[in-house]
Amino acid sequence: MKKRFQVKRFLFETTAGDKVCRFMLTDRFLPMLAPNQYIEMKSINKLGTGKSYAYKLCVYFNFLHEKHHTNYEAAINRQVLGFVDYLIYGDKENLRILSLQESLRYSTLSGYVTAITDFYRWLDQTYGSEMVFYEGERRCRPQSYLYGQIYTYQYKYLINRILPDVKGSREYIKWYTDEEKALLCSGFHTLRDKAVFRLTLEGFRIDEILSMRLSNYQATERLIQPSRSKMRQAAVSGYENKLRTVRICEETARVLNDYLFVERPSAENEGGIISDWLFLTLYGKSMGQPLTYHNYRKILRDCAERCGISAVNVRTHSGRSTKVMEVLEHNALHPEQEKSNIQIKALFGWSQIDSIQPYMNHNSEIMANAAYKRHSKKDGGGND
Secondary structure (H helix, E strand, C coil), X not given: CCCCEEEEEEEEXXXXXXXXXXXXXXECCEECHHHHHHHHHHHCCCHHHHHHHHHHHHHHHHHHHHHHCCCCCCCCHHHHHHHHHHHHHEECCCCEECCCCCCCCHHHHHHHHXXXXXXXXXXXXXXXXXCCEEECCEEECCCCHHHHHHHCCCCHHHHHHXXXXXXXXXXXXXXXXXXXXXXXXXHCCCHHHHHHHHHHCCCCCHHHHHCCEHHHEECXXXXXXXXXXXXXXXXXXXXXXXXXXXXXXHHHHHHHHHHHHHCHHHHHHXXXXXXXXXXXXXXXXXXXXXXXXXXXXXXXXXXXXXXXXXXXXXXXXXXXXXXXXXXXXXXXXXHHHCCCHHHHHHHHCCCCHHHHHHHCCCCCHHHHHHHHHHHHHHHXXXXX
């Protein structure tokens, strides 16, 4: 028997005459208004995100229909808790529990919780709750109660408590050594991929790099600027780009310039697409199209394997972490050239200096020695 709620793929035409694909939730084959507005919001920057959220909400909607004969608008916290139990254990009512092979990974379970709570937060902000509650003789409508009771609840503690072994941990390389940086730079097959990697070492997020345009780069001054940050569009045609501008080092600029003069023109010409995106796909059916995150992540991991570095330990964000520690250690070694908090925030695009905390290596010997020397001077102690 087919499920009531299903995810279907639709093809739409844009105002520019292009065709775009979207994944939409259907109720008995009819598109749903509010859920699809939410999914469209998630699809704007990356189609795969919208698709993932659509399928997760579809499973949740069918659970509510089959187990509680209700819909998402009338669901309560207890039913969401029941859904989390269902994902972890299976159908306990009919004694059909999950086998070990069927058990979901921690990341998948967390993804369901994120999708549901984020959806209800968006519903509350966009539509609000129309439910009316009664307390004895007094009629009341608590603001945000219906949806708020769902999206404010900390469901993940159930997963953490019940499935500690499923969560696991992965030992990423968070800060590259000089040797690892040199190895990876030598292991890429194209100038484009080397340029992207070197821009991560300048402190940019990978999403920021993939959002860069030709018009954002001033080759002579070695100044470059993203047009998007953390998946949020910040600048469109005709409007001022308020994101940070960074002066890159000579080696990064050299590699980037070589890519622009050697590889990029061929991809643009053979792909038949005139594009302002800085980094383009160089081969295959998508030649001339913007380089995607998933494509670059695979390229980075393949490069790591060629260099004798475990691919699963490599992530696109490590270049940014490495740059943070280079700045902090340079400050420690050369206090006369120390960058101020304002300069550091400007370099990494932070509004608060506290954002530096997750990037810090608290086991840095350079930082430890610098801290020791500072305290020794304050205490009037001598050198060892």
